[in-house]
Amino acid sequence: MNNAIIIGQYVPGNSLVHRLDPRMKITIIFLFVIFVFFANNVLSYSILTSFAIITTAITKIPFRFILKGLTPVWFLIIFTFLLHLIVTKEGIILFDILGFKVYSGALIQGFAISLRFFLLILITSLLTLTTTPIEITDAIEDILHPLKKIKFPVHELALMMSISLRFIPTLLQETDKISKAQASRGVDFRTGPIRDRIKAVVPLLVPLFVSAFKRAEELAMAMEARGYQGGEGRTKLRELKIRKLDIYVFLVFLLVIAGMFYTRNY
Amino acid sequence: MREKFIEFRNVSFRYGDNEPWVLKNVSFDIYKDEWVAIIGHNGSGKSTIAKLMNGLLYPQEGEIIINGLPVNDKHVWEIRKFVGMVFQNPDNQFVGTTVQDDVAFGMENRGVPREEMILRIEEVLKAVRMEEYRLTEPHRLSGGQKQRAAIAGVLAIKPEVLILDEATAMLDPRGRKEIMQTVAEIQQQSEISLITITHDLQEVVKAERVIVMNNGKVWDEAKPREIFAKKDELRKIGLDVPFVAVLADELIQNGIMIKNEPLDHDEILEELWTLHSKM
Numbered sequence: 001m002n003n004a005i006i007i008g009q010y011v012p013g014n015s016l017v018h019r020l021d022p023r024m025k026i027t028i029i030f031l032f033v034i035f036v037f038f039a040n041n042v043l044s045y046s047i048l049t050s051f052a053i054i055t056t057a058i059t060k061i062p063f064r065f066i067l068k069g070l071t072p073v074w075f076l077i078i079f080t081f082l083l084h085l086i087v088t089k090e091g092i093i094l095f096d097i098l099g100f101k102v103y104s105g106a107l108i109q110g111f112a113i114s115l116r117f118f119l120l121i122l123i124t125s126l127l128t129l130t131t132t133p134i135e136i137t138d139a140i141e142d143i144l145h146p147l148k149k150i151k152f153p154v155h156e157l158a159l160m161m162s163i164s165l166r167f168i169p170t171l172l173q174e175t176d177k178i179s180k181a182q183a184s185r186g187v188d189f190r191t192g193p194i195r196d197r198i199k200a201v202v203p204l205l206v207p208l209f210v211s212a213f214k215r216a217e218e219l220a221m222a223m224e225a226r227g228y229q230g231g232e233g234r235t236k237l238r239e240l241k242i243r244k245l246d247i248y249v250f251l252v253f254l255l256v257i258a259g260m261f262y263t264r265n266y
Numbered sequence: 267m268r269e270k271f272i273e274f275r276n277v278s279f280r281y282g283d284n285e286p287w288v289l290k291n292v293s294f295d296i297y298k299d300e301w302v303a304i305i306g307h308n309g310s311g312k313s314t315i316a317k318l319m320n321g322l323l324y325p326q327e328g329e330i331i332i333n334g335l336p337v338n339d340k341h342v343w344e345i346r347k348f349v350g351m352v353f354q355n356p357d358n359q360f361v362g363t364t365v366q367d368d369v370a371f372g373m374e375n376r377g378v379p380r381e382e383m384i385l386r387i388e389e390v391l392k393a394v395r396m397e398e399y400r401l402t403e404p405h406r407l408s409g410g411q412k413q414r415a416a417i418a419g420v421l422a423i424k425p426e427v428l429i430l431d432e433a434t435a436m437l438d439p440r441g442r443k444e445i446m447q448t449v450a451e452i453q454q455q456s457e458i459s460l461i462t463i464t465h466d467l468q469e470v471v472k473a474e475r476v477i478v479m480n481n482g483k484v485w486d487e488a489k490p491r492e493i494f495a496k497k498d499e500l501r502k503i504g505l506d507v508p509f510v511a512v513l514a515d516e517l518i519q520n521g522i523m524i525k526n527e528p529l530d531h532d533e534i535l536e537e538l539w540t541l542h543s544k545m
Contacts, residue, residue: 226371235374236374237367
């Protein structure tokens with residue numbers, strides 16, 4: 001059995017950030033994402049950057065681990081920077097490479113946009129790094145709760161999400177088992193032209209789907225036998241609670257945002 | 267005389283109008299606090315009986331009465347409150363993302379307050395010896411552990427009858443032993459009726475009564491010892507006779523007088539070593 005399966009990229013820990021209420025985390029991140037676009041000078045940017053970096057430090061997740069996780073995004077960040085360098089034509093000409101003029105405004109603009117991009121990705125990835133998927137599901141259910149008034153199936157959606165999360169490792173194990181079973185019958189998944197390799201996936205997917213449907217049917221029956229009748233009148237074991245800690249953290253965040261707005265006019 | 271808890275009165279069932287009958291005119295009673303084993307080969311209708319007891323299926327003919335209530339659309343949710351069921355596949359009945367979430371599922375459905383849930387989770391996990399696994403995810407558990415978690419989930423709703431529908435069929439011998447042991451303990455400690463549905467004669471040993479199903483009919487209803495004595499007939503209806511029973515038979519044929527039909531290794535050992543002292 002493969003025990004190394006981690007859902008999402010959650011890194012277990014017990015830091016301040018880990019212990020925060022997931023709804024609070026989502027709110028703060030949501031606001032942060034908006035306010036990043038209000039920063040307009042060195043000071044306001046450095047306030048937001050320090051906030052992001054200090055938060056990252058508090059999580060105690062090794063910085064190198066996070067940077068490695070951002071590898072696919074580095075390309076985009078650098079690309080954005082270079083694009084600005086080429087396109088923007090403001091300020092004075094700094095230097096000239098092979099007849100290609102680089103403006104000072106371009107350098108600043110490119111740097112600012114790349115930094116903004118980096119901050120956005122860093123802060124949002126902290127959510128999945130410090131929050132278990134089931135906590136995120138609970139938080140989403142709670143945040144969407146008002147939508148129940150317009151008959152949006154909030155409880156059903158959350159239940160579907162949590163059941164999918166629960167079955168991801170099970171289905172991965174099953175995929176592994178089926179692919180070994182098919183490989184032992186001579187199916188080649190790894191070599192040969194792309195067309196053959198895509199074809200080889202069919203004998204993997206068909207049994208997987210058949211078994212997934214069978215599982216769904218049995219699970220539905222088991223749930224019914226255990227008295228599941230939808231969200232009405234249900235109580236919940238997992239409970240989200242806003243504690244003093246959450247409120248303090250939110251106040252600190254508001255101060256940071258206020259500081260950012262204050263320094264905007266410098 | 268004990269109180270009747272489940273009554274099957276001339277029950278017939280089929281999955282569709284043109285399908286063959288799965289159950290034909292089946293009648294039996296199950297009493298309070300009793301352990302009954304229902305045994306039969308594949309397709310004998312034994313699993314259908316389990317689903318009928320929980321209102322997952324309704325019979326076309328006849329009547330099922332549980333705790334004084336007829337099983338129908340009106341009473342089905344009431345009945346599910348005191349009929350707990352554990353299914354065959356350990357993976358396909360595990361709803362929660364951790365053991366504790368799964369144990370809580372049944373209670374959440376019934377609106378049990380959170381404080382009480384926490385107490386009951388503690389209690390039932392102790393009963394099935396799974397305390398250390400409270401926060402473990404299902405894919406890190408063995409089949410036997412998953413089934414024990416499922417039993418805990420059922421016990422948490424305090425049912426009056428626990429039905430195990432081939433709950434050990436997909437487990438290895440060790441997991442099977444764990445489950446049978448857990449179940450026997452629970453039966454002793456609490457006042458709960460237990461119905462174990464199986465095709466393995468070895469598992470009926472501890473039951474008080476055995477109902478043998480064959481081709482949708484009740485073939486026999488007796489104590490385990492009496493059932494074990496009918497080896498040849500059992501073989502004819504497609505059931506495997508346990509080794510101990512076969513051994514006892516061979517011994518008798520070879521002139522060693524065994525008086526009681528032995529149910530397990532200890533009993534046959536007892537018979538053998540006291541053989542001469544009796545004479």
